[in-house]
Amino acid sequence: MNEVFFYFFAVLSLVFGLVAVTSRNIVRGGVALLGCFVSLGAVYFTVGAEFLGIVQVIVYGGAIIVLYLFALMTMDFATLKSEPIKMAIVAVGGALALTTSLLLFVGSSGIAESVKPSISGAEDIAVPMFFKFLLPFEAVSVLLLIATVGAVAIGRRED
Amino acid sequence: MSPVNFFVLSSLLFGIGLFGLIVRRNVITVFFSLELLLNSANVLLVGFSKLHGNLYGEIFVFFVLAVAAAEAAVGLAIVVALYRLTGSIDTSDFRRLRW
Numbered sequence: 001m002n003e004v005f006f007y008f009f010a011v012l013s014l015v016f017g018l019v020a021v022t023s024r025n026i027v028r029g030g031v032a033l034l035g036c037f038v039s040l041g042a043v044y045f046t047v048g049a050e051f052l053g054i055v056q057v058i059v060y061g062g063a064i065i066v067l068y069l070f071a072l073m074t075m076d077f078a079t080l081k082s083e084p085i086k087m088a089i090v091a092v093g094g095a096l097a098l099t100t101s102l103l104l105f106v107g108s109s110g111i112a113e114s115v116k117p118s119i120s121g122a123e124d125i126a127v128p129m130f131f132k133f134l135l136p137f138e139a140v141s142v143l144l145l146i147a148t149v150g151a152v153a154i155g156r157r158e159d
Numbered sequence: 160m161s162p163v164n165f166f167v168l169s170s171l172l173f174g175i176g177l178f179g180l181i182v183r184r185n186v187i188t189v190f191f192s193l194e195l196l197l198n199s200a201n202v203l204l205v206g207f208s209k210l211h212g213n214l215y216g217e218i219f220v221f222f223v224l225a226v227a228a229a230e231a232a233v234g235l236a237i238v239v240a241l242y243r244l245t246g247s248i249d250t251s252d253f254r255r256l257r258w
Binding site: 002003006007010013014017018020021022023026029030033036037040043044047048049051052055056059060063064067068071072074075083085089090092093094096097098100101102104105107108111113114115116117118120124125128129133136137140143144146147148150151152154155157 | 160161162163164165166167168169170171172173174175176177178179180181182183184185187188190191192194195198201202205206208209210212214215217218220221222224225226227228229230231232233235236237238239240242243248249
């Protein structure tokens with residue numbers, strides 16, 4: 001049953017990702033990206049990574065996408081010019097994307113073991129995070145503070 | 160469940176993100192593509208974490224989430240500042256690196 005859900009949400013996230021990247025309407029692209037992230041959270045759930053699934057929906061869906069849509073609201077869409085499509089660039093991008101995908105896929109051929117879904121909730125994650133990875137955790141908190149101050153400093157209107 | 164599933168999902172997400180990164184000229188959509196690239200790495204990290212039966216991969220995904228949030232905040236601030244300066248979010252209009 002887990003596999004059925006995995007395939008369903010994997011296909012859903014790929015479709016939403018394609019819409020997000022190719023959509024001409026930016027707001028529609030943002031909402032499609034939200035669907036992609038929520039589907040990926042569901043994919044994490046199918047292998048038992050419960051905490052990550054929840055955090056994915058909250059941080060990516062709730063914080064990052066809202067941040068993007070909020071920034072989009074400060075822009076005037078009527079004055080934005082539509083981008084021309086150059087077939088050469090599309091061909092180069094498609095070829096490069098296909099090659100990279102194939103290379104990554106070929107890398108998986110040597111693995112014979114199988115994934116064992118196991119529940120990992122907040123409690124299981126907390127023990128290694130707060131003991132073995134305490135220093136990176138603190139460094140990330142400082143990074144978030146610096147990013148917040150930097151974002152305010154850059155985005156401030158200078159009079 | 161075979162780990163190949165995770166490889167296929169991750170590689171396809173990476174391909175989609177790379178395609179958007181190359182083809183699109185809209186800064187916001189380029190940022191969307193970047194998020195897709197980060198997420199493709201996350202999928203693979205979760206898959207390997209479950210494959211090996213330890214949680215270090217999942218903890219790394221947590222750190223990637225935090226760094227992605229920081230990147231989005233600073234990147235969007237830069238884009239909004241550039242939009243105020245040039246009135247456009249097209250990458251081909253961002254040619255001047257000084258003011």
